[in-house]
Amino acid sequence: MATLRQRKHRPAKPLAVMLPTAEGLPAEALALLSSPAAPVVLVDKTRIDGLCDDIAPGLAEAGVMLASNPLQHLVLQALARPVVMTSGNLSGRPPALTNERALADLAGIADGFLLHNRDIVQRMDDSVVRQSGEMLRRSRGYVPDALPLPPGFHDLPPLLCLGADMKNTFCLVRGGEAVLSQHFGDLGDEGVEAQWREALRLMQEIYAFTPQGIVADAHPGYRSAKWAASMLLPTSGCCITTPTPPPAWRSTAGRWRVGTSSPWCWTASAWGGRRAVGRRMPAGELPPVRASGGPAGGGAPRRRSGGVSAVAQPAGPLPGLCAGLAKLS
Incomplete structure (x- = not known):
């Protein structure tokens, strides 16, 4: 060993x-x-x-x-x-x-x-x-089986959802179903993006899938977002720190549990953080804090805990969140 x-x-x-x-x-x-x-x-x-x-x-x-x-x-x-x-x-x-x-x-x-x-x-x-x-x-043995989406998604046009740069999977959405790709890991690692692009091409070919729109992470530095910007299709930037949790947060298992290490706000800044628990309930949010560690903090949230511990307690049912995050360091 x-x-x-x-x-x-x-x-x-x-x-x-x-x-x-x-x-x-x-x-x-x-x-x-x-x-x-x-x-x-x-x-x-x-x-x-x-x-x-x-x-x-x-x-x-x-x-x-x-x-x-x-x-x-x-x-x-x-x-x-x-x-x-x-x-x-x-x-x-x-x-x-x-x-x-x-x-x-x-x-x-x-x-x-x-x-x-x-x-x-x-x-x-x-x-x-x-x-x-x-x-x-979810990868070998489960991909590319389609997953049924809950009510409210059936009328969506065919969408290509690209995911973020870390722990990436992409998704084809059409006809009330979601076809998730295999796990790719971090697109920034050498050689991963090339495999990701080839899988994008092959998956769309297998399913005869022609997207009418693209959903990409709003972070402008992500490779997936840059690829989306190069496509001649309507693109929606997905930001999980919006005031109301979007329906797409819903997991296929029927639970709601979302977290992120590097959220990007509609105001074009890295902004706080939020977690939804239970059934589409905003569980509170953190105010903006200094991004300790610079870009490296995106992949290691504990680097930012020093700034988090110095801010006021967040509103909502998370009075111990700041203290808990500070312990991660």
């Missing part, structure tokens, strides 16, 4: 474990692991026999998975023991999609390579689901 973490420059992020059997795991986890989607399932670490502490340091849960393709079944049958799984990429780059890229990028990480003459057309990370069924990353 120490060697793998050193080679991948991944000192603390959790890794997944592929188990030869699901013996001893809760029934809820077994049902998810055995489903056609075969996601990574987060389970209590105490339910996994012989788990190394370095798999998910400092966490109560660890990600487990079962073999889901013939090659994985052959490997697990031969080894008859758990195998640590990690993506084939350099730190800060997307997974390698070609033999040539894998050999070039991973020569200092992998001791051996098993190559194939079939190309990888689309990157598809593993989906990650909690034992309870809560979806944390």
Whole structure:
């Protein structure tokens, strides 16, 4: 484990474990692991026999998975023991999609390579689901299945929703359904934007999708927003800090829970923050604060906690929010 973490420059992020059997795991986890989607399932670490502490340091849960393709079944049958799984990429780059890229990028990480003459057309990370069924990353096995939208969305024209730059997914909306893309991660990482653009093209081709409008994050520095501006289509900037939470905040699971690390206000400034809980209830907001850490603060909200702790308590039912945010530092 120490060697793998050193080679991948991944000192603390959790890794997944592929188990030869699901013996001893809760029934809820077994049902998810055995489903056609075969996601990574987060389970209590105490339910996994012989788990190394370095798999998910400092966490109560660890990600487990079962073999889901013939090659994985052959490997697990031969080894008859758990195998640590990690993506084939350099730190800060997307997974390698070609033999040539894998050999070039991973020569200092992998001791051996098993190559194939079939190309990888689309990157598809593993989906990650909690034992309870809560979806944390919707990707392989679930994409590109369409999700039904609640009443009020059926009359919308076809919309291409691009998402933000961090933890990106995009979405095709039409006919009361939303087709979400796979997880892409941060568009600012080397090589990710190129994969994102190709997936945009391919997904629209597969669904014969012709958008009549584009929805993009209002942040002018985002790559997704710049791409939207280059298209000859009506574009709406989505700002989650509007006085009334927009209907699009509604999750497909029927819950409302939204947060952001770098909101961009209609006044063209990075502005406070807001969270909606329950059923379309504004739960309060923070006044503008100094952006400690500059642009780096967008990816690490704790950098801004110093400014947050110095402002007055926010209005609404969040009297302890400032103090709570300050503790993050």
